[in-house]
Structure formats: C-alpha cells, structure tokens
Amino acid sequence: MYKRIELPYDFNSLEPYIDEATMRTHYGKHHLAYETNLNKALENNEEYTKGKTLEQLLKNIDELPEGIKTAVVNNGGGVSNHNLYFSILSPNAKKTPEGKLLEAINKTFGSVDNLKEELNNASISIFGSGFAFLVKDKEGNLSIVKRPNQNSPAMDGLVPVIAVDVWEHAYYLNYKNLRADYVKNIWNVIDWGKVEELYEEDYNI
Template identity: 60%
Template sequence: MYDKIVLPYEFNELEPYIDAQTIETHYSKHLQTYVNNLNNLLKDYENLTEGKTLEDLLRNVSELPEEIRQGVINQGGGVYNHNLYFSILSPNACTMPKGDLLEKINKTFGSVENLKDELSKKAIAQFGSGYASLVMDNNKDLFIKATSNQDTTLKDGFTPILTIDVWEHAYYLKYKNLRPDYVKNIWNVIDWNKVDELYNK
C-alpha cells in the first residue's frame, strides 16, 4: 500500500501565499484520489510491489506489465509528485539553500536568484498541466526539468528535489488564471532545509 505524506502544517498555515481551501482540496481530495487509484490498480500485483518504494516503481516503470504501466505513471506519479510538493512547503520556510547545495547551485546557475528565475520561467511556460522541478543525477549535478501531467524524471535517471505544481487545482481558487503570481509567491513557502535534505540524502 502506498500513501500520502502526513501534511507537516495546517491547511491555513501557508496563507497568504496559498489559501487554506486550496491546500485542503489539493491534499485531501486530489492527492487522496491518486492514492486510492494507485492502490486499486496494484492490488493484484503484490508480487511486483513487495519491498519496493514508489520511487523504485517509477524508476523502473518500463519493467512493469504493459496493462498497468501507464496507470502507474499516471496514478503513481500523482502520489509521488504531490508528496514531494507538499513536503517542501513550510510556513516557516528557510528561504536560502546552504552548504553543498548552495555551492552546487552557484556553480551550476551562477546564483540562487538565477536558479529561481530559470525555474520560475519553466513553471510559467509549462503548457497545460505538469511540474517544473530542480532535479539531480547520480553525480549530484543539478538540472531544471519540466514534466507534463503526472510524469516524473525518475525513469530518466533524475531525482527531483524541488518541484512547483502548475496544475490549475494547485492555484486557481486564489490566483485564477494568473499562474505567474502563484509561481512568484510560492518561493515564500518553499523550504530550502527540506530541499537540502533531499539533496544530501
């Protein structure tokens, strides 16, 4: 059985940047639906999932039976992407990376501001639904990638450590069609301590 993370803050604690109704609906309804659909899809395939994390499944999705492969990409990706997204947000966010991650960001992008600018542009430009993410490869080199729908970069060998959800349900109640405003404001609640943990894990 795969599950959603325990939300590390109350629904209203990310205000004014993300409103309580959006967090509650996004977490309790959208994410829960992905969890339910994924577990229903996999209930007859316990031999394939035993001892495997969701990340394991998505990294090796090409090895899954064809009849469930796209379903795991869609539903499993929905669980994985949302869990990552919610886990890196915080009402008490550390707004700057540090240590090895900061050094790597400066080396790769020139500065944290350059990274934020590039990632924001990728998020705003994403056509339709999806995510813009800061990802790392096995050598801990950093890249910015956009993915559509609930695809992940895991199958391509990249582990996301920071992601911005640009599905409309992530922002529409508060921001309506103004995705750039949402993307600009989300940096106030992205917790670099969480991103740092993922980078160093």
C-alpha cells in the same frame, strides 16, 4: 500500499501565498485520489512492488504489465510528485540554501536568484498541466526539468528536490489565471532546509 505523506502543517498555514481552500482540496481530494487509484491499480501485483519505493517502481516502469502501466505513471507519479511538493512547503520556511546545495546551485546556475528565475520560467512555460522540478542526477548534478501531467523525473533516473505543481488545481481558486503570480509567491513557502536534506541524501532510486 503506497501512501501520501501526512501534511506536516495546517491547511491555512501557508496563507496568504497558498490559501486554505486550495490546500484542503489539493491534499484532501486530488492527492487522496492519486493514492487510491495507485493502490487500486497495484492490487494483486505485489511481485512488482515488493521492496521497492514508489520512485524505484517508477524508474522501472517498463517492467510493469501493459495493463497497469499508464495508471501507475499517472497515479504513482501523482503520489510521488505531490509528496515532494507538500513536503518542501512550510510556514516556517528557511529562506536561503546553504552548504553543499548552495555550492551546487552556484556552480550550475551562478546564483540562487538565477535558479529561481529559471525554475519560474520553466513553470510558466508548461502548456497545460504539469510540474517543473529541480532535480539531481546520480553524481549530484542539478538541473531544471519540466514534465507534463504527473510524469515523474524518477522515470528518467532523476531525483527531484523541488517540485512546482502548475496544475490549475494548485492555484486557480486564489490566483485564477495568473500562474506567474503563484509561481513567484511560492518561494515564500519553499523550505530550503528540506531541499538541502533531499539534496544531501544518497541517490536511492
């Protein structure tokens, strides 16, 4: 069984940047559906999941039987991507990165503002549904990647440390068609303290 994270804050606590109704539906319905459908697909397939984190399962997706592969890409990616997305948001977000993460950002992007701009541009330019991510590789190098639908960067051996969900379910109730406003505003609730933790963790997929 793979699980959604418990939401570590109230549904209304990210307002006005992300509204309560969106959070209730996003976490309570969409995220729940990914969890339910993932575990349904993996029923009676314990030999493939034993001892593996969800991200390790996704990285080794080609080892899965053809009959469940697509369901695991979609729903396993859905659980993993949303666990990251919800866990890096916070009503008490640390506003700037420090330490090793800041060094890596400066080295790769020149500045935090440049990183934000590049990630915003990536988020806005996704056609249809998907995510933009800040990822680290095995050596701790940072880059920005885009993925369609619920595809996880873990499938390519990359560990995401920021996920920006640009499915319409993430913003449409509040922002309607204005994805760029949602993407700009999300920086108010992205917790750099959490992102630092994820960056400093050992590579583990």
